[in-house]
Amino acid sequence: AQSVSQHNHHVILSEAASLELGCNYSYGGTVNLFWYVQYPGQHLQLLLKYFSGDPLVKGIKGFEAEFIKSKFSFNLRKPSVQWSDTAEYFCAFSSGGYNKLIFGAGTRLAVHP
Amino acid sequence: DAGVTQSPTHLIKTRGQQVTLRCSPKSGHDTVSWYQQALGQGPQFIFQYYEEEERQRGNFPDRFSGHQFPNYSSELNVNALLLGDSALYLCASSGDRGRIPSGANVLTFGAGSRLTVL
Numbered sequence: 001a002q003s004v005s006q007h008n009h010h011v012i013l014s015e016a017a018s019l020e021l022g023c024n025y026s027y028g029g030t031v032n033l034f035w036y037v038q039y040p041g042q043h044l045q046l047l048l049k050y051f052s053g054d055p056l057v058k059g060i061k062g063f064e065a066e067f068i069k070s071k072f073s074f075n076l077r078k079p080s081v082q083w084s085d086t087a088e089y090f091c092a093f094s095s096g097g098y099n100k101l102i103f104g105a106g107t108r109l110a111v112h113p
Numbered sequence: 114d115a116g117v118t119q120s121p122t123h124l125i126k127t128r129g130q131q132v133t134l135r136c137s138p139k140s141g142h143d144t145v146s147w148y149q150q151a152l153g154q155g156p157q158f159i160f161q162y163y164e165e166e167e168r169q170r171g172n173f174p175d176r177f178s179g180h181q182f183p184n185y186s187s188e189l190n191v192n193a194l195l196l197g198d199s200a201l202y203l204c205a206s207s208g209d210r211g212r213i214p215s216g217a218n219v220l221t222f223g224a225g226s227r228l229t230v231l
Contacts, residue, residue, distance in 0.1 A: 004155070036222075042224070043117075043222050043223060044156075046219055046221075049219060090155050098161065098169055099207055099218050099219075099220060100158050101158065102158070103148075103155030103156045103157070104155050105154050105155050106153075
């Protein structure tokens with residue numbers, strides 16, 4: 001079955017710490033990969049996406065992610081987090097011709113000043 | 114502003130009742146998808162509508178049905194509500210026939226309708 005595994009359910013960091021959130025997907029074919037973020041009280045917003053080409057993609061607010069096909073992974077990174085990065089982060093993928101997204105369970109990030 | 118508008122934002126129903134949730138897609142988008150997000154979980158795909166027809170469906174029972182109108186807005190209906198239907202229901206829209214790869218086909222999500230079933 002198609003699925004997404006996000007390894008960390010809760011992450012607590014201090015400001016300026018580096019962040020890496022793990023994401024592995026289960027699907028043997030070509031995928032499109034996404035990270036969405038949900039700030040407290042707000043709607044899901046796209047952080048970054050990978051369709052093809054350079055496996056290192058950059059998104060908004062200094063986030064980046066690397067697609068490693070051999071590991072079925074799409075980990076999210078940020079070198080220095082800020083208090084405003086406190087949010088829930090969802091990894092997702094789609095396959096085939098339509099954008100039906102399969103989401104992971106999410107990772108709650110809390111950044112302390 | 115999400116661009117996708119959902120109503121109502123919150124509602125409470127009792128078991129066995131029926132509910133209708135509404136969604137207006139982002140301007141220029143023609144495809145609407147519905148997701149269920151239970152507490153502590155990621156969104157799960159319910160179905161997708163394009164050209165007023167259900168194009169794809171996730172693993173949800175027939176109690177879940179939908180409709181898309183000529184103006185691309187959509188409704189999600191759930192009959193015979195169960196306690197387990199309590200969740201945040203998200204509507205997402207996309208353009209260009211919902212087909213990827215295309216930079217235009219990223220989903221835009223609404224803020225959701227939070228349904229509580231007592």
